[in-house]
Amino acid sequence: xxxxxxxxxxxxxxxxxxxxxxxxxxxxxxxxxxxxxxxxxxxxxxxxxxxxxxxxxxxxxxxxxxxxxxxxxxxxxxxxxxxxxxxxxxxxxxxxxxxxxxxxxxxxxxxxxxxxxxxxxxxxxxxxxxxxxxxxxxxxxxxxxxxxxxxxxxxxxxxxxxxxxxxxxxxxxxxxxxxxxxxxxxxxxxxxxxxxxxxxxxxxxxxxxxxxx
Amino acid sequence: xxxxxxxxxxxxxxxxxxxxxxxxxxxxxxxxxxxxxxxxxxxxxxxxxxxxxxxxxxxxxxxxxxxxxxxxxxxxxxxxxxxxxxxxxxxxxxxxxxxxxxxxxxxxxxxxxxxxxxxxxxxxxxxxxxxxxxxxxxxxxxxxxxxxxxxxxxxxxxxxxxxxxxxxxxxxxxxxxxxxxxxxxxxxxxxxxxxxxxxxxxxxxxxxxxxxx
Numbered sequence: 001x002x003x004x005x006x007x008x009x010x011x012x013x014x015x016x017x018x019x020x021x022x023x024x025x026x027x028x029x030x031x032x033x034x035x036x037x038x039x040x041x042x043x044x045x046x047x048x049x050x051x052x053x054x055x056x057x058x059x060x061x062x063x064x065x066x067x068x069x070x071x072x073x074x075x076x077x078x079x080x081x082x083x084x085x086x087x088x089x090x091x092x093x094x095x096x097x098x099x100x101x102x103x104x105x106x107x108x109x110x111x112x113x114x115x116x117x118x119x120x121x122x123x124x125x126x127x128x129x130x131x132x133x134x135x136x137x138x139x140x141x142x143x144x145x146x147x148x149x150x151x152x153x154x155x156x157x158x159x160x161x162x163x164x165x166x167x168x169x170x171x172x173x174x175x176x177x178x179x180x181x182x183x184x185x186x187x188x189x190x191x192x193x194x195x196x197x198x199x200x201x202x203x204x205x206x207x208x209x210x211x212x213x
Numbered sequence: 214x215x216x217x218x219x220x221x222x223x224x225x226x227x228x229x230x231x232x233x234x235x236x237x238x239x240x241x242x243x244x245x246x247x248x249x250x251x252x253x254x255x256x257x258x259x260x261x262x263x264x265x266x267x268x269x270x271x272x273x274x275x276x277x278x279x280x281x282x283x284x285x286x287x288x289x290x291x292x293x294x295x296x297x298x299x300x301x302x303x304x305x306x307x308x309x310x311x312x313x314x315x316x317x318x319x320x321x322x323x324x325x326x327x328x329x330x331x332x333x334x335x336x337x338x339x340x341x342x343x344x345x346x347x348x349x350x351x352x353x354x355x356x357x358x359x360x361x362x363x364x365x366x367x368x369x370x371x372x373x374x375x376x377x378x379x380x381x382x383x384x385x386x387x388x389x390x391x392x393x394x395x396x397x398x399x400x401x402x403x404x405x406x407x408x409x410x411x412x413x414x415x416x417x418x419x420x421x422x423x424x425x426x
Binding site for chain 1: 291292293296316318319320321322323324325327328329331332335344345346347349367369371373374375386395396397398399401402420422424426
């Protein structure tokens with residue numbers, strides 16, 4: 001059995017997209033971080049754990065959920081809310097984590113949340129950031145993407161620093177044992193040409209961004 | 214004399230912000246990439262160079278600018294529009310580049326554009342991505358940030374891979390010869406406590422994100 005945890009966090013959230021996306025998934029536990037608690041209320045999800053200083057969440061929402069015997073996690077000063085939520089998900093034995101509300105206008109938080117995908121990967125957890133335009137994961141071993149399960153038409157590979165020995169099968173722009181560097185753009189906006197695309201690498205970590213226009 | 218080039222590219226652009234921001238700067242040349250040409254028209258800027266396949270730019274805008282003796286750069290298949298624009302800026306001898314329209318919903322492009330900041334840095338060019346919430350640059354040597362020239366209240370440091378020997382002076386959350394890794398969140402949402410903050414590092418490249426809520 002795969003244990004799938006949903007983290008709702010405090011970036012921007014397209015509620016219509018979120019409502020429809022969560023219906024395509026089965027979540028075993030829900031963690032709401034800060035304004036993510038407000039989103040939980042709005043999309044009609046009951047969290048199992050809440051955390052944050054809730055400076056960006058209405059006071060009545062916090063009061064309502066606090067009464068419901070939900071475990072409130074401490075917010076440590078040297079970590080972000082999403083970081084604490086991801087640590088908790090790992091601690092709870094998640095095999096898979098989906099983070100909603102992890103994108104938005106504050107690009108430092110968006111990058112920090114991408115860092116949490118890598119943190120999860122290093123703990124053996126398959127984690128995704130999803131919004132209405134993007135589904136993002138971090139990988140450090142071969143990955144298969146089936147066309148019929150793809151999120152949008154584009155697949156971009158962005159190295160966290162440097163990734164060596166990248167070979168692609170079934171993609172429009174080929175790579176063959178190539179090194180990807182963050183400041184090059186070879187990995188951006190690729191497309192599948194076959195039913196299954198395979199991404200292989202030798203060393204390093206890739207952010208895989210599937211996107212819709 | 215500093216040669217400052219403006220790149221207008223095809224992400225999202227807050228026109229009100231863009232109009233007011235360009236009035237605070239002096240640009241020597243303007244490069245418009247794809248939908249950036251449409252933005253140039255909208256905010257009343259005449260580009261010196263245009264490039265792209267213009268699939269996301271109205272045909273009449275392209276025709277209008279083509280007639281005006283503007284140099285049209287080829288769009289190579291294995292690079293992004295912003296990538297070609299940045300190469301051109303470097304080729305033209307830019308000392309400083311500001312990129313507007315480089316953020317938006319497609320996070321692969323946003324990351325690719327951050328990669329272009331690193332590409333510029335490696336060519337000795339000080340480059341910035343700016344939108345109404347963020348000003349982002351890449352640095353690999355000590356950086357001073359004056360409080361009165363800051364963009365917003367928050368400063369986040371995100372390592373491209375790994376950055377060693379990070380020491381901060383004048384910041385709320387201190388770092389002292391620490392290593393920053395992409396999957397940790399120590400660098401997110403710091404704040405200046407003194408008039409000038411100094412960021413030092415030994416090896417690696419940092420993305421410095423100044424942001425407004």
